[in-house]
Amino acid sequence: xxxxxxxxxxxxxxxxxxxxxxxxxxxxxxxxxxxxxxxxxxxxxxxxxxxxxxxxxxxxxxxxxxxxxxxxxxxxxxxxxxxxxxxxxxxxxxxxxxxxxxxxxxxxxxxxxxxxxxxxxxxxxxxxxxxxxxxxxxxxxxxxxxxxxxxxxxxxxxxxxxxxxxxxxxxxxxxxxxxxxxxxxxxxxxxxxxxxxxxxxxxxxxxxxxxxxxxxxxxxxxxxxxxxxxxxxxxxxxxxxxxxxxxxxxxxxxxxxxxxxxxxxxxxxxxxxxxxxxxxxxxxxxxxxxxxxxxxxxxxxxxxxxxxxxxxxxxxxxxxxxxxxxxxxxxxxxxxxxxxxxxxxxxxxxxxxxxxxxxxxxxxxxxxxxxxxxxxxxxxxxxxxxxxxxxxxxxxxxxxxxxxxxx
Numbered sequence: 001x002x003x004x005x006x007x008x009x010x011x012x013x014x015x016x017x018x019x020x021x022x023x024x025x026x027x028x029x030x031x032x033x034x035x036x037x038x039x040x041x042x043x044x045x046x047x048x049x050x051x052x053x054x055x056x057x058x059x060x061x062x063x064x065x066x067x068x069x070x071x072x073x074x075x076x077x078x079x080x081x082x083x084x085x086x087x088x089x090x091x092x093x094x095x096x097x098x099x100x101x102x103x104x105x106x107x108x109x110x111x112x113x114x115x116x117x118x119x120x121x122x123x124x125x126x127x128x129x130x131x132x133x134x135x136x137x138x139x140x141x142x143x144x145x146x147x148x149x150x151x152x153x154x155x156x157x158x159x160x161x162x163x164x165x166x167x168x169x170x171x172x173x174x175x176x177x178x179x180x181x182x183x184x185x186x187x188x189x190x191x192x193x194x195x196x197x198x199x200x201x202x203x204x205x206x207x208x209x210x211x212x213x214x215x216x217x218x219x220x221x222x223x224x225x226x227x228x229x230x231x232x233x234x235x236x237x238x239x240x241x242x243x244x245x246x247x248x249x250x251x252x253x254x255x256x257x258x259x260x261x262x263x264x265x266x267x268x269x270x271x272x273x274x275x276x277x278x279x280x281x282x283x284x285x286x287x288x289x290x291x292x293x294x295x296x297x298x299x300x301x302x303x304x305x306x307x308x309x310x311x312x313x314x315x316x317x318x319x320x321x322x323x324x325x326x327x328x329x330x331x332x333x334x335x336x337x338x339x340x341x342x343x344x345x346x347x348x349x350x351x352x353x354x355x356x357x358x359x360x361x362x363x364x365x366x367x368x369x370x371x372x373x374x375x376x377x378x379x380x381x382x383x384x385x386x387x388x389x390x391x392x393x394x395x396x397x398x399x400x401x402x403x404x405x406x407x
Contacts, residue, residue: 010046010080012039013183018175019043019150025174026150027166029128030212033181033191036152037125041069041076044121044150048099049085053120055101058113058138060129061231061344062105069125070103106134107231113141120147127151129343132161156353158214180211190250202371205354220356220366222330228340229349234259234268240290243319243384244298245376246305247276255285255296256348256380263337265385270345270377278305282312297383319383320390326370329382332389348377 012019016039019026028036044055057069073093077086087094093101106113114137122142124130130138142149155163170176181187181195199206204220207213237259247253253276257269271287273280285291292313298306300318309316322328333339341349354374358367382389 010042012043013185015177015179015183016040016043018177020047021175022146022148023173023175024148025166025171025176026148027170027174027176028150028152028179029155029163029167029177030179031154031181031208031210033184033187033195033210034179034212035184035186036179037069037072038076040123040150040152041072042080044101044123045073045076045080045082045086047121048095048101049082049097052095052098054099054118056116056119056122056142057101057103058106058122058124059126060105060131060134061107062103068103069123070101073101106130106138110137113137116141118144120144122147122149124149124151125153126346127153127162127166128156128160129153129346130162132165135161135165154209155212155214163214178212194250198373202356202358202373204359205356205371205374208354215353220359221353222355222357222370223333223339223352226334226336226339227349227352228338229343229352230340231343232266232268232340234266235261237261240294241384241388242288242291242294242296243380243382243386244285244296244316245380245383246299246302247274247376250274252276252347252376253281253284254347254376254380255288255291256345256377256384257288257291258381258384260336260388265333265336265339267339267341267345267348267381269342270348272347272377278308281305281309282314285309285314297386299379299383319386325386325389326382328389329386330370332385333381345377348381351375351377 019040020043028040030036047053048055059068062068070093074088077083077088085096091103104113104116119142122138139149151162151166153162155167157163158168166174167176181191195206195210198209208215239259241258243256245254252272252274255271256267258265258267260266269288271284273284276284292315294315296314296316297319298316300321303318306316306318339352341352343349351374355378356371358369358371359365360367
């Protein structure tokens with residue numbers, strides 16, 4: 001239990017109470033709905049109120065402040081009634097006592113990270129994506145006496161550098177806690193319904209998504225052996241393909257951008273928002289470069305939304321559907337030699353790992369039935385390439401493009 005300056009008692013669930021005890025590394029991992037990021041943000045805001053500290057909020061890849069935890073920290077300041085004590089700036093958060101929150105990406109700001117001084121706390125959100133090389137840069141940078149490195153993440157594979165380094169073989173002076181939805185006293189009913197549905201239709205995906213178990217790639221995964229997730233530079237191309245899937249109260253609205261080079265499909269941008277109101281959808285789509293320039297093919301189930309977006313200035317129309325269009329779209333996706341997803345497209349990467357066929361629980365056989373889950377980005381991708389599925393002449397491509405990772 002901690003107190004703000006207003007003498008308000010703030011209770012933390014038991015797994016998070018070590019946040020207020022000294023330790024070099026504090027590792028919080030697990031499934032969705034455990035409140036990891038929310039609680040860590042709250043703890044850091046309280047610590048910044050109690051004494052002057054400097055906090056580096058880092059992640060592997062950050063192209064703008066919108067990719068950071070800036071908004072989450074700002075929301076905690078408001079929720080705790082601490083707006084009089086913090087100044088929320090565009091790229092920093094400053095406390096009246098001199099506390100400072102700064103936000104940086106690691107991968108493309110190596111020299112800037114190395115030169116960062118006086119950090120008391122470093123919080124790495126989505127730490128599962130941090131590479132071994134980036135850890136080698138970051139850890140020596142956090143060298144203030146008594147400094148701490150906090151991390152929150154949903155594990156992917158058990159051979160990911162972060163999982164191996166801090167969960168399987170944690171260094172001395174570490175606090176490691178696996179957190180699930182059971183540890184969240186504010187776990188909402190809408191998420192509980194989603195969780196129970198996935199537990200029923202796909203127990204393996206449930207274990208990964210909600211219980212935080214590392215993923216095993218089985219024969220049931222539809223895009224098995226096809227997908228790479230890594231950074232790359234988008235080359236000049238003759239054509240981008242855009243696809244959109246509409247969300248309802250519990251589902252995301254998605255816009256995806258992709259392009260084809262030889263026999264490789266590249267996904268370089270996504271926009272993703274759950275419960276997105278129709279009047280907010282143009283701004284969501286504008287997050288994807290050139291979304292107003294190229295045709296967008298969208299789920300035909302929402303003609304009124306398509307009409308609204310057309311009036312808002314987008315070249316958008318309903319994707320063609322036919323008997324077997326889902327299966328044809330999947331077959332076309334699998335016909336590519338590779339599907340390369342940029343690491344900033346985290347929802348596309350996650351669905352590509354989880355989109356699968358149903359497995360007979362008695363025999364273990366993979367059935368020719370697609371599980372109706374983890375498919376919002378995949379559906380948008382199918383709509384994007386629907387014209388290619390119907391007319392599969394290979395588009396013009398750039399034979400010289402290698403898609404090498406940015407340094």
